[in-house]
Amino acid sequence: MVPETKHLEVTLETQVESVNLAEEMCLRLAEAAGFGEDECYRIGMSVREGVINAFHYGNKEKPEKKIHLAVDLTPEKMIIHVADEGSGFFLKDVPDPLAEENLLSTSGRGIFLMRAFMDEFDVVKAQTGGAEIVMSKRLPGAGSPQANGNGTGGHGSSPRREA
Amino acid sequence: MALHLTPRDSGSITVVDASGRITLGDGSANLRKTIRQLVEESHCKIVLNLADVDYIDSSGIGELVSAYTAVRSKGGELKLLHLTKKVHDLLQITKLFTVFEVFSDEPSAIGSFR
Numbered sequence: 002m003v004p005e006t007k008h009l010e011v012t013l014e015t016q017v018e019s020v021n022l023a024e025e026m027c028l029r030l031a032e033a034a035g036f037g038e039d040e041c042y043r044i045g046m047s048v049r050e051g052v053i054n055a056f057h058y059g060n061k062e063k064p065e066k067k068i069h070l071a072v073d074l075t076p077e078k079m080i081i082h083v084a085d086e087g088s089g090f091f092l093k094d095v096p097d098p099l100a101e102e103n104l105l106s107t108s109g110r111g112i113f114l115m116r117a118f119m120d121e122f123d124v125v126k127a128q129t130g131g132a133e134i135v136m137s138k139r140l141p142g143a144g145s146p147q148a149n150g151n152g153t154g155g156h157g158s159s160p161r162r163e164a
Numbered sequence: 165m166a167l168h169l170t171p172r173d174s175g176s177i178t179v180v181d182a183s184g185r186i187t188l189g190d191g192s193a194n195l196r197k198t199i200r201q202l203v204e205e206s207h208c209k210i211v212l213n214l215a216d217v218d219y220i221d222s223s224g225i226g227e228l229v230s231a232y233t234a235v236r237s238k239g240g241e242l243k244l245l246h247l248t249k250k251v252h253d254l255l256q257i258t259k260l261f262t263v264f265e266v267f268s269d270e271p272s273a274i275g276s277f278r
Binding site: 017020042046049050053098099104105106107108110111113114117 | 187188189221222223225226227229230232233250254257258259260262263
């Protein structure tokens with residue numbers, strides 16, 4: 002029997018309200034999937050940061066562009082995709098917010114937080130040509146975690162996907 | 165939940181009681197406006213009471229850093245009071261504990277100003 006994977010996809014406007022909407026939607030899914038309060042917080046925050054990234058850096062706050070949010074719920078994990086319609090970026094080019102010279106920067110911590118809060122994180126090229134953030138969190142009781150892609154990923158690779 | 169900020173004077177120190185979320189949009193903008201106004205009015209010794217703030221995103225963190233540098237540029241100081249666990253953890257993993265002075269009781273925060 003093939004394990005069931007649930008898939009949800011939504012297209013969001015490039016506006017601040019989409020950040021709250023995406024967070025709220027994924028929080029509900031995470032709660033329904035059985036994640037505890039702390040993990041829901043981390044998932045919600047990561048979705049929020051992913052959509053902020055798409056809104057601000059990817060789509061440059063241009064209202065004619067869209068943000069594409071998708072969630073796959075497999076028997077093992079919750080996988081979240083956030084794609085923008087910008088020009089893409091490489092993880093290796095993102096400055097380290099923990100570096101002494103960046104500590105007083107007023108931006109640039111979103112990617113760091115997503116990496117810290119999720120089990121797997123990567124950025125790939127989206128079908129739209131922009132960047133697609135792919136991140137996942139193992140479901141409670143789904144077994145031991147796989148190797149974490151945090152900090153080693155780059156454009157063109159993605160977290161292991163379930164069949 | 166919107167961010168509410170209520171400044172009050174404690175001698176030469178201004179304590180700003182915050183409640184709600186400091187996030188992209190109104191929350192961050194409200195914090196920026198309040199701190200700028202205080203700085204313009206030469207209230208440059210500020211304690212930001214975050215007891216009722218249980219959520220800050222990267223935009224809110226950026227706004228806290230911006231407030232810190234704005235106050236410092238006028239020769240003042242911005243200190244943080246009563247962090248909730250989530251905010252505490254957030255400042256810890258972003259290494260901002262090495263930047264901000266953080267207090268768990270108000271008299272100590274107020275007494276720390278020179």
